[in-house]
Amino acid sequence: EAQVTQNPRYLITVTGKKLTVTCSQNMNHEYMSWYRQDPGLGLRQIYYSMNVEVTDKGDVPEGYKVSRKEKRNFPLILESPSPNQTSLYFCASSLGVYQPQHFGDGTRLSIL
Amino acid sequence: AQSVTQPDIHITVSEGASLELRCNYSYGATPYLFWYVQSPGQGLQLLLKYFSGDTLVQGIKGFEAEFKRSQSSFNLRKPSVHWSDAAEYFCAVDGNQFYFGTGTSLTVIP
Numbered sequence: 465e466a467q468v469t470q471n472p473r474y475l476i477t478v479t480g481k482k483l484t485v486t487c488s489q490n491m492n493h494e495y496m497s498w499y500r501q502d503p504g505l506g507l508r509q510i511y512y513s514m515n516v517e518v519t520d521k522g523d524v525p526e527g528y529k530v531s532r533k534e535k536r537n538f539p540l541i542l543e544s545p546s547p548n549q550t551s552l553y554f555c556a557s558s559l560g561v562y563q564p565q566h567f568g569d570g571t572r573l574s575i576l
Numbered sequence: 577a578q579s580v581t582q583p584d585i586h587i588t589v590s591e592g593a594s595l596e597l598r599c600n601y602s603y604g605a606t607p608y609l610f611w612y613v614q615s616p617g618q619g620l621q622l623l624l625k626y627f628s629g630d631t632l633v634q635g636i637k638g639f640e641a642e643f644k645r646s647q648s649s650f651n652l653r654k655p656s657v658h659w660s661d662a663a664e665y666f667c668a669v670d671g672n673q674f675y676f677g678t679g680t681s682l683t684v685i686p
């Protein structure tokens with residue numbers, strides 16, 4: 465089954481403790497991206513990657529890192545999480561730019 | 577700069593009534609436009625997309641949308657709403673980066 469898999473689905477942690485949210489897709493998609501969803505703000509793009517080893521900042525990249533060492537994986541790293549990063553995060557992938565994106569089920573992060 | 581505006585934060589309709597959700601975009605070139613739906617606790621599912629050609633596009637679940645370049649709009653419509661359509665709807669424009677609107681929450685009353 466074609467899917468985008470995020471882990472964990474839920475995480476409660478404390479300020480400053482490094483964490484990684486994994487994202488994996490099995491559709492051989494070139495393009496992957498991360499979003500955060502906050503009430504009243506919709507989805508905002510954090511980072512995106514058009515191909516392996518190519519990543520670019522989205523609208524809200526501060527406090528986040530990503531890497532794309534393999535086509536299928538695109539982890540989101542919070543080196544020193546802060547409470548304002550408490551949010552619902554989505555990973556997505558697509559065949560390329562201008563193509564519909566397939567979304568994971570989301571990861572709800574709470575930073576205390 | 578690219579942007580998407582969904583003027584209606586929340587809409588309530590009766591089951592069986594028609595629906596129109598508004599979306600206005602700002603983009604310098606020909607836009608690639610999408611509508612997504614998000615059910616509670618779920619990820620986003622693509623309803624339909626517009627790339628070029630016919631300005632009236634059909635999607636899944638009986639939805640359609642009309643692209644109007646002169647009005648910079650891409651409104652979503654459905655002739656008869658079902659209770660299962662209650663969800664959050666997002667319009668998006670793709671210009672290298674993906675931009676989403678803030679969403680419209682749809683409530684369907686029996």
